[in-house]
Amino acid sequence: MAKSLRSKWKRKMRAEKRKKNAPKELVRLKQALSLDKKGEATMTDIQEIATVVPADKIKKQTDADMVEVEGEDGKMELDSKRNKKTQLDENGQYPGWMNQRQAKKLKGKRVAKKKTGQGKKKKGIAW
Incomplete structure (x- = not known):
C-alpha cells in the first residue's frame, strides 16, 4: 500500500533523522x-538508572502468581456495577x-421515558 509520494517523502525524512x-x-x-569508561558495565552505575532485581527472585514471584491464578475459578472480574439496560455505571x-x-441515543431514550413516564409505544394491532 504506502506508495504515495507523501509516504515516500516521510520515509525518506525519517531515515535522514x-x-x-x-x-x-x-x-x-x-x-x-x-x-565508554571501562568497557564493562558496573551494577552500581546501572542501579542509578534502573532497578536491578535478581533473576531467581523474579522467577519465584512469577511461580507464586501462577499458583494463585490456578487456584481461582478462572473467571474474569466483570463490571457488575453497570446497569444492563442503560449501560451506565454508578457514576x-x-x-x-x-x-x-x-x-446520545441511549440518553435520548432515557430522558424521553422520564418525561412521559413510559417509553415509545410499540406499534401493534389497534384492537
Whole structure:
C-alpha cells in the first residue's frame, strides 16, 4: 500500500533523522551502560538508572502468581456495577468502548421515558 509520494517523502525524512540522531543515541546508550569508561558495565552505575532485581527472585514471584491464578475459578472480574439496560455505571458514565452517538441515543431514550413516564409505544394491532 504506502506508495504515495507523501509516504515516500516521510520515509525518506525519517531515515535522514535516524542518521542524524544515531551518534547521539549511541553515546547515550554507552553512557547508560557505562561502556565508554571501562568497557564493562558496573551494577552500581546501572542501579542509578534502573532497578536491578535478581533473576531467581523474579522467577519465584512469577511461580507464586501462577499458583494463585490456578487456584481461582478462572473467571474474569466483570463490571457488575453497570446497569444492563442503560449501560451506565454508578457514576453515570458510559463504558469506554461506547461511541458518542450510541451514548446520545441511549440518553435520548432515557430522558424521553422520564418525561412521559413510559417509553415509545410499540406499534401493534389497534384492537
